[in-house]
Amino acid sequence: MAGIINIGWVLMFELRKVLEEIQVPLSYFIEKLSLKEEEVFILMDSNDSEAQMELYFQFITAVNDDDLLPRLVEFFTNYVEEKSELVAFITNILKFRSNNSPRRMINSVERLVSLADDMDVIRKGKHSLKIFYFVVCIETLYSLADIEMNSKSMIIIDFFNTYIEEADAQFIIDNIRRSLGDDRYKFNETVGEYKQTNNDRWNTEINMEIFARVINELRNIFAHEGDYWGFHFTDSDTAMLNTITVAENQREVKLKRDGKLNGLRRVYEVKLTYEQFKAICVRGFLNFINTYFKSISS
Numbered sequence: 001m002a003g004i005i006n007i008g009w010v011l012m013f014e015l016r017k018v019l020e021e022i023q024v025p026l027s028y029f030i031e032k033l034s035l036k037e038e039e040v041f042i043l044m045d046s047n048d049s050e051a052q053m054e055l056y057f058q059f060i061t062a063v064n065d066d067d068l069l070p071r072l073v074e075f076f077t078n079y080v081e082e083k084s085e086l087v088a089f090i091t092n093i094l095k096f097r098s099n100n101s102p103r104r105m106i107n108s109v110e111r112l113v114s115l116a117d118d119m120d121v122i123r124k125g126k127h128s129l130k131i132f133y134f135v136v137c138i139e140t141l142y143s144l145a146d147i148e149m150n151s152k153s154m155i156i157i158d159f160f161n162t163y164i165e166e167a168d169a170q171f172i173i174d175n176i177r178r179s180l181g182d183d184r185y186k187f188n189e190t191v192g193e194y195k196q197t198n199n200d201r202w203n204t205e206i207n208m209e210i211f212a213r214v215i216n217e218l219r220n221i222f223a224h225e226g227d228y229w230g231f232h233f234t235d236s237d238t239a240m241l242n243t244i245t246v247a248e249n250q251r252e253v254k255l256k257r258d259g260k261l262n263g264l265r266r267v268y269e270v271k272l273t274y275e276q277f278k279a280i281c282v283r284g285f286l287n288f289i290n291t292y293f294k295s296i297s298s
Helices: 002-011 015-021 026-033 037-044 049-079 083-095 101-122 127-144 152-162 166-175 208-225 250-257 274-297
Strands: 176-178 240-245 265-270
Touching: 015 037, 015 049, 026 037, 026 049, 037 049, 049 083, 049 101, 049 274, 083 101, 083 274, 101 127, 101 274, 127 152, 127 208, 127 274, 152 208, 152 274, 166 176, 166 208, 166 274, 208 240
Parallel strands: none
Antiparallel strands: 176 265, 240 265
């Protein structure tokens, strides 16, 4: 019955009558949609109720954007250098009608990052809870862009390798290192059932792929094991030591998949704060959205 009523309402929809009932001046309606007056009159005089309803929904969206735009600008302002460019970027996305994916992307970032921040209300200082929503955000962006990869972990790796700004990537590498308490530095030649070379034996540096794998593993540990207390960013000048069993490369992925965990215990010295991590990711999210938006609007 509800479906029949809805169909009937669509068939009977008259844009001119609706605007009169809600007391919206036609001039305001036309201005909000940036349309020509004659175009609107032609549509109103037609029998195309579906097209009239679609135009009405576009108007409602445009009105709602009056509140949405300042909220999004306020949220993203702290993560960019040029506010004027940010305003123009968000405005162009909100006005883009042929594909609503960019709008959904930028809304998703604001909602999911805010949700991550809200985790402090539930379990203050449990950073794995927050990281979970950043990974969800990455997966959401790739899904909305219809980008498919062999595994979810490859999506996370691709994001951190491709969309994180160069200076931010270097900042991560400079502020997260392996500790000498790592299994890698045990006094034997074979770790994790593969022989290490002398060149990388004492190397404490990580790269962005390793960082992405750590972030993805933290998401998996929370999602599949319920552990949300095992990782912490620092909140001072002192590095936090974090221990996690993680495969840092494809060779170790196979070892872990086969249950051969010996040598895969990693200890990281983390000098990165949550706020720094958040800012780096948000800038990466904006880079992703910008790249996608250019690809569909050019």
